[in-house]
Amino acid sequence: MLTGLTIAVIGGDARQLEVIRKMTELDSKLFLVGFDQLDHGFTGATKGKIDEISFNEVDAIILPVPGTTIDGHVDSVFSNEEIVLTEEMINKTPEHCTIYSGISNSYLDGIVQKANRKLVQLFERDDVAIYNSIPTVEGTIMMVIQHTDFTIHSSEVAVLGLGRVGMSVARTFSSLGANVKVGARKTAHLARIAEMGLKPFHLENIEKEISASDIVINTIPHLILTAKVISTLPSHSLIVDLASKPGGTDFRYAEKRGIKALLAPGLPGIVAPKTAGKILANVLSQLLVSDLTNGRKGSSS
Structure with a gap:
């Protein structure tokens, strides 16, 4: 009390x-x-x-x-x-x-x-971040469905970062039938991605690895989706940036290329x-x- x-x-x-x-x-x-x-x-x-x-x-x-x-x-x-x-x-x-x-x-x-x-x-506490990853994932699924004209099932999904949110996002999209690959830098994270049955890749190779992605979900809170990286994406790709503002995406260049890029921090407070x-x-x-x-x-x- x-x-x-x-x-x-x-x-x-x-x-x-x-x-x-x-x-x-x-x-x-x-x-x-x-x-x-x-x-x-x-x-x-x-x-x-x-x-x-x-x-x-x-x-x-x-x-x-x-x-x-x-x-x-x-x-x-x-x-x-x-x-x-x-x-x-x-x-x-x-x-x-x-x-x-x-x-x-x-x-x-x-x-x-x-x-x-x-x-x-x-939000620096593991318990809060892990619990919050649940409504974050649900909100991400909602946004992907609203802003694409194809199913999540069989789509090519790239998740950037294997933090507490990235892990939940990757696991859930895989369970929905997507082909999920996850980018990280730490060798321990790359090993965990492989253990989860997903395809790991080092973020040094991001341009090559995400070039066929239908959906890119970023959880890294610094500029990772640069103009150079975005230039490799198919025109129909959707970027959902879950990182805290200002996100990790060059939104100006994404718009210039005609690629839909959504900044979506704070999803738990919006969807649930x-x-x-x-x-x-x-x-x-x-x-x-x-x-x-x-x-x-x-x-x-």
Whole structure:
């Protein structure tokens, strides 16, 4: 239980509703910022503006999956209010206060470090990333079906990267009957791809290896599908880039070549926000119970 803990949930999308619901069930005191257009309320939760938060009483701050923008703004689909999280606000929090975000950037890292607070990036955790790969794969299948005029079965699919998402994508498309090859750099990853019954290739040979691909799915968060690589693809190819913005694709050149290239980060929050929200809520509740309860005990001793 989180009885006695004060948590500020600042901004977000439909995924945050599951987080709020879970925090309410666990008896925490909630202050919600960026939810003024939300129709229903939550018992024990108070809606307000960010400058109305008593930060000196806040044990935890929960930010949306994208965290903040590079200038400190926090987006919310449930409000038109301008929400900015500042270093001054973080400085007012108790020393044990922990900030939770899906991902981070230089701005968020900076204000948290200067305040000497703890920042937890949920999407760096294996459990969150692996659970999230499930709705990500389903969303990828949906996008491929919507944007092609051929079946996944028997199509030539190239998956770039064998991280937690890449592995799930490759396995699922193979189970749907696609001919899947997977590009990676580490020898251990190449061995794992072969063990999975898929065709491995080293990314040094990407131009040759994907030149016959009907579908290319990228999970690598840096430019891998360059103009030179894209120039080798058939004109009917579809690129689905699952990497975080700005992705790993030269979208300008893809458009010039007439190849459809879709940047699709954050698919769990789009195709299955309820499931994605429950994943975050369950992990957050475990972390809050262990980290913050222990932290408060430590600060009071």
